[in-house]
Amino acid sequence: MSAGDLAIDVQQLNKHFGDKHVVKDLSLSVRRGEIYGFLGPNGSGKTTSIRMLCGLLTPDSGSGTCLGHDVIRDTAAIKREVGYMTQRFSLWEDLNLRENLDFIARMYGMRERRRAVDEALENLGLAARQKQLAGALSGGWKQRLALAACMLHKPRLLLLDEPTAGVDPKARRDFWQAIHELAADGISVLVSTHYMDEAERCHRLAYIAYGNLLASGTAASIIEQQKLSTWSVSGADLAALAQQLQGMPGVAQITPFGNTLHVTGRDEQALAASVARLAENSAQRWERIQPGLEDVFIALMEGTAQS
Amino acid sequence: MKGFSWSRWIGIMLKEFIQLRRDRLTFGMIIGIPVMQLMLFGFAINSDPKSLPTAVISADNSSLARSIVAGLKNSGYFRIVREISSEAEADRQITEGEVQFVVHIPENLARRVVRGERPALLIEADATDPSATANAVSALSGIGRTALAREFTGPLARLAPLPDPLDIRVHRRFNPEGVTQYNIVPGLLGVILTMTMVLMNGLAMTRERERGTFENLLATPAQPVEVMTGKLVPYILIGLLQVSLVLLAAHFIFHVPMQGSLLAIYAVVLLFIAANLTLGITFSTLARNQLQAMQMTFFYFLPSILLSGFMFPFRGMPGWAQVLGNLLPLTHFLRLVRGLMLKGSAAAELWPDIWPLLAFMLVVMAAGLRFYRRTLD
Numbered sequence: 071m072s073a074g075d076l077a078i079d080v081q082q083l084n085k086h087f088g089d090k091h092v093v094k095d096l097s098l099s100v101r102r103g104e105i106y107g108f109l110g111p112n113g114s115g116k117t118t119s120i121r122m123l124c125g126l127l128t129p130d131s132g133s134g135t136c137l138g139h140d141v142i143r144d145t146a147a148i149k150r151e152v153g154y155m156t157q158r159f160s161l162w163e164d165l166n167l168r169e170n171l172d173f174i175a176r177m178y179g180m181r182e183r184r185r186a187v188d189e190a191l192e193n194l195g196l197a198a199r200q201k202q203l204a205g206a207l208s209g210g211w212k213q214r215l216a217l218a219a220c221m222l223h224k225p226r227l228l229l230l231d232e233p234t235a236g237v238d239p240k241a242r243r244d245f246w247q248a249i250h251e252l253a254a255d256g257i258s259v260l261v262s263t264h265y266m267d268e269a270e271r272c273h274r275l276a277y278i279a280y281g282n283l284l285a286s287g288t289a290a291s292i293i294e295q296q297k298l299s300t301w302s303v304s305g306a307d308l309a310a311l312a313q314q315l316q317g318m319p320g321v322a323q324i325t326p327f328g329n330t331l332h333v334t335g336r337d338e339q340a341l342a343a344s345v346a347r348l349a350e351n352s353a354q355r356w357e358r359i360q361p362g363l364e365d366v367f368i369a370l371m372e373g374t375a376q377s
Numbered sequence: 378m379k380g381f382s383w384s385r386w387i388g389i390m391l392k393e394f395i396q397l398r399r400d401r402l403t404f405g406m407i408i409g410i411p412v413m414q415l416m417l418f419g420f421a422i423n424s425d426p427k428s429l430p431t432a433v434i435s436a437d438n439s440s441l442a443r444s445i446v447a448g449l450k451n452s453g454y455f456r457i458v459r460e461i462s463s464e465a466e467a468d469r470q471i472t473e474g475e476v477q478f479v480v481h482i483p484e485n486l487a488r489r490v491v492r493g494e495r496p497a498l499l500i501e502a503d504a505t506d507p508s509a510t511a512n513a514v515s516a517l518s519g520i521g522r523t524a525l526a527r528e529f530t531g532p533l534a535r536l537a538p539l540p541d542p543l544d545i546r547v548h549r550r551f552n553p554e555g556v557t558q559y560n561i562v563p564g565l566l567g568v569i570l571t572m573t574m575v576l577m578n579g580l581a582m583t584r585e586r587e588r589g590t591f592e593n594l595l596a597t598p599a600q601p602v603e604v605m606t607g608k609l610v611p612y613i614l615i616g617l618l619q620v621s622l623v624l625l626a627a628h629f630i631f632h633v634p635m636q637g638s639l640l641a642i643y644a645v646v647l648l649f650i651a652a653n654l655t656l657g658i659t660f661s662t663l664a665r666n667q668l669q670a671m672q673m674t675f676f677y678f679l680p681s682i683l684l685s686g687f688m689f690p691f692r693g694m695p696g697w698a699q700v701l702g703n704l705l706p707l708t709h710f711l712r713l714v715r716g717l718m719l720k721g722s723a724a725a726e727l728w729p730d731i732w733p734l735l736a737f738m739l740v741v742m743a744a745g746l747r748f749y750r751r752t753l754d
Contacts, residue, residue: 165392174597
């Protein structure tokens with residue numbers, strides 16, 4: 071793979087705030103036309119990483135390129151070609167929809183500004199409400215407006231920071247539909263999220279916790295790498311069972327999933343033995359399953375929290 | 378400036394206009410502050426400054442004339458800064474504000490006093506700020522008698538019982554009736570502009586930071602210079618609107634005369650607005666939130682009111698306070714606007730107070746651009 075195929079290619083990025091080391095040696099490569107998921111617990115450095123990629127924060131050390139521009143020196147060029155959607159709604163609540171889009175279009179020095187804004191409003195389905203103040207929109211509509219605003223100047227790379235937090239499932243599905251269409255057109259997308267279903271829609275993923283990149287690759291390869299074994303148990307008295315499981319050999323984590331419990335561990339044989347002991351004289355039904363992304367991420371998160 | 382874009386600059390300016398139009402409270406403040414302050418400060422503020430700079434034109438070199446000058450000095454109100462010879466020079470000095478008083482000692486003063494003719498001693502006073510001259514003027518009549526009493530010995534002792542050997546005439550220039558409003562109302566122009574311009578612009582930038590919209594602005598290619606200057610324009614217009622309000626009130630309610638040209642006044646006002654706005658925007662690059670911007674504004678506003686000569690006569694302050702006062706734009710603006718409205722000063726007479734404003738603006742603008750954060754670091 072040549073460097074030209076990479077939308078983001080950074081090595082060893084570091085960032086401190088005071089004596090807090092927020093991002094540690096982050097290396098990341100995102101291919102063109104790829105949807106790259108960025109996962110990790112709150113406060114793990116996702117937002118800081120994204121801000122470093124689009125020139126809003128200067129890395130303390132490290133190097134790399136974003137759309138072929140140097141992330142340290144060419145931030146002006148990066149800003150022109152990147153669309154960045156902030157985690158918190160950051161358009162102007164006291165401007166109406168058209169005024170917001172028009173302002174953004176002016177900031178990017180767009181020609182045919184009017185037509186671009188008209189099109190964006192039309193695509194959003196908000197043409198009729200263009201005179202409404204952005205502050206009066208509901209959460210879901212704000213997200214859509216923000217996405218429309220960061221795509222207005224036809225960027226080649228989108229950096230989306232938790233774009234669907236607090237958005238209803240239908241709006242989320244529409245949102246991902248739109249992201250996939252963009253990716254099909256060759257636009258690269260780096261998107262941070264907490265939702266597992268969204269993670270599974272990404273081409274590749276990175277998992278970051280407390281500033282460290284813990285795993286990266288496709289969803290399947292990340293699951294593979296972690297070498298977890300997971301059992302699903304269903305039946306009565308799961309709460310009591312969970313108590314019992316706590317601290318048994320091979321059991322690393324017990325996670326309720328609706329009417330079942332997922333019991334996961336790294337030591338396959340020890341876990342199997344523990345399960346066999348419990349399964350002998352109980353009415354619960356045990357089943358060995360393929361661990362999911364969520365099992366893996368919880369394992370990763372607990373692993374770092376303990377260390 | 379590299380990469381400056383007028384299109385972006387206009388965009389920022391338009392956005393600021395729209396936001397301002399929707400911000401009812403700020404809009405109310407723009408109108409409310411001038412009106413309220415005009416009403417409040419319609420009252421006089423008085424004080425008793427001493428050591429006022431005085432020039433003497435003496436056409437008589439007798440010991441009697443010298444005693445009168447010494448008497449003026451001893452009163453504490455007058456500080457003789459120079460002796461001058463021509464009337465034109467005297468006029469220039471008082472118009473430029475170099476001196477507060479010019480004492481004219483007529484020819485043959487001594488001889489005429491001895492003859493008991495009660496010669497006239499003319500004292501010109503710059504009465505633009507009546508409170509600054511009032512006490513000095515009232516001290517004058519006593520000075521003539523006490524200063525000469527020592528001279529009236531021996532053969533002249535017969536003159537001593539006369540009520541007053543001199544006829545002291547005070548010529549109040551620029552504000553003959555000593556109307557305090559003449560001084561206060563032009564001063565209000567400066568105070569109102571200082572308060573609203575620094576504050577509103579200080580809030581303009583920190584508001585973006587507080588609402589999180591600054592991150593969006595930073596993510597766009599907008600340049601610091603475009604953002605800083607684009608945001609100034611709407612406030613310049615607001616400043617001009619406020620000035621017009623005060624000038625109208627000055628004319629129709631307080632009947633303040635207007636000696637200089639209106640155009641010159643607006644030109645000086647524009648300069649002063651620009652200086653205050655750059656300060657406001659520099660504050661906002663330093664402040665982390667709107668509250669801090671507000672605190673900085675008041676930190677600046679208080680000395681401006683107290684040390685500029687608005688509240689208390691400038692010449693009544695000790696030297697170090699005058700030095701501080703001279704660093705404040707309001708001090709120079711007050712001299713400019715009082716000079717223009719009451720004295721009809723010419724351009725050359727204004728220059729000594731114009732360059733400090735320009736210098737202030739450049740220094741503050743440089744600081745603002747230096748501290749403007751291009752990143753969120």
